[in-house]
Amino acid sequence: MNYPSKLIEQAIDEIAKLPGIGKKSALRMALHLLKRDEKHTLKLAEAIVAMRTQIRYCEQCHNISDTEICGICASKKREASLVCVVEDARDVLAIENTSQYRGLYHVLGGIISPLEGVGPADLKIESLINRITTSQNTENPITEIILGLSPTMEGDTTAFYLTKRIKPFGVKITTIARGIPIGGDLEYADEITLGRSIVSRIVYE
Amino acid sequence: MNYPSKLIEQAIDEIAKLPGIGKKSALRMALHLLKRDEKHTLKLAEAIVAMRTQIRYCEQCHNISDTEICGICASKKREASLVCVVEDARDVLAIENTSQYRGLYHVLGGIISPLEGVGPADLKIESLINRITTSQNTENPITEIILGLSPTMEGDTTAFYLTKRIKPFGVKITTIARGIPIGGDLEYADEITLGRSIVSRIVYE
The missing domain is CATH 3.40.1360.10 (Dna Topoisomerase Vi A Subunit; Chain: A, domain 2)
Known part of the structure; x- marks a missing residue:
């Protein structure tokens, strides 16, 4: 596609690198970002930069964390x-x-x-x-x-x-257990899942 | 959802404001942005800021443009x-x-x-x-x-x-003409479109 502006083309190219986003959705997002109040759009960019540059990981479990040891690891x-x-x-x-x-x-x-x-x-x-x-x-x-x-x-x-x-x-x-999902229909379960769920059946107690 | 970090929460909130993006996709994107090379993530933020702050609109047709008069309006x-x-x-x-x-x-x-x-x-x-x-x-x-x-x-x-x-x-x-889309199946066309396309039928010449 021939975009009318280099600036929008660059933004679309970068947005389209996000997972699950194609060129068409990226264009839609870019136009939305252009139409919206400037401060909201800048806030998105700032939030991305802040997240990427300031985020830390728990030193014990490596989950995302704001502190050296995350809330879950620190909990008694x-x-x-x-x-x-x-x-x-x-x-x-x-x-x-x-x-x-x-x-x-x-x-x-x-x-x-x-x-x-x-x-x-x-x-x-x-x-x-x-x-x-x-x-x-x-x-x-x-x-x-x-x-x-x-x-x-x-x-x-x-x-x-x-x-x-x-x-x-x-x-x-x-x-974690493998088997038929709760609410899932037996008839639509794939053969491997159904086969395994019969082999590793659960005993009613 | 309880996000493990304020920074990721803010980024997810902002990303989820984009059209067609829910909290789950926003989380997926945020994690992708975290995992990816820092310079690529910062480039996305920069492209958004540049687009929002520097973009211009054609003074004649108001389309997005890098110049005062866009390429289409300027073309002879x-x-x-x-x-x-x-x-x-x-x-x-x-x-x-x-x-x-x-x-x-x-x-x-x-x-x-x-x-x-x-x-x-x-x-x-x-x-x-x-x-x-x-x-x-x-x-x-x-x-x-x-x-x-x-x-x-x-x-x-x-x-x-x-x-x-x-x-x-x-x-x-x-x-622009309204009617049955090319490749569309007559049987699945809605009544209004089909009705209008009969009323404003095209004469073979």
Whole structure:
């Protein structure tokens, strides 16, 4: 497309790099940003800059945080013996929203994906191993690692690698349950999910 | 949702104000901006600021422009007697993409919408009237105004108002054709479109 101005073209190019945004949506957004009060548009740019340059990560779990140690890690109400390993901050938010988990987290910052060139060294895996070994000399050692990874090829690869690394420390390793989603229709479930959910069926007690 | 950091919360709030973006997509974008190279993220913010603060509008047609008079208005290859009135810069791009139109444009900068509090005075309507009257004293007067407005309630209201204002100048007023879209299935066309397309049927010549 021939944009009428270099300035709008540059803005569209940059906006279109955001995930899930194509050129058409980017154009729509750029025109919206132009039409809106200047101060609101500048506020968006400022918020992005502030977030990118000032944000910190929890030194223990690597989740996004405003402080050295995040609110979850610092909380005395959480069970420090339980650590759920997740891919990114979004997963922490998703699990926190369920209000069903009272343990801590460990944010890997990605997932092992040879195709995208992400190996174990790019993730916070050594930090997890350190967390486990350090905790074993304290009053409240980590006793269970929950692998909260997506049931995809990459998730399974990462889970396999983590299991191999963590096993030597004698810590219990679990994974979030896979099966038919609540409210999901059996008839539409894919074969692998349905097959696995029969094999790992739950006993009524 | 309880975001782990005020900085990310502010960024998400601002991103979610963009059209078509909800809180979930905003979170996804914010995490993407955090993960990406800092210089790329800052470039997005800079492009937005530059666009908002430095962009200019063509003094004749009010389309986005880098110069006082835009490329289309300045071109000697375009028919200056033909002016297509559109809602915004997006419509100019859409029509230009068809390569079917060789006239000029007039960008209203919106559409009459009493519900959203947009009246004729908020649009570049006086400027259009001036353009018509001024052109009548030149060698190349405007002879036809094409109303390139959406066939919606607001578009029709704007078209009706414009017709009333332009008629006294004896300029031909036309509108882009309404009918069944090319490739569209007759069976799925709505009644109003189908009805109108029968009433204003085209004669094979």
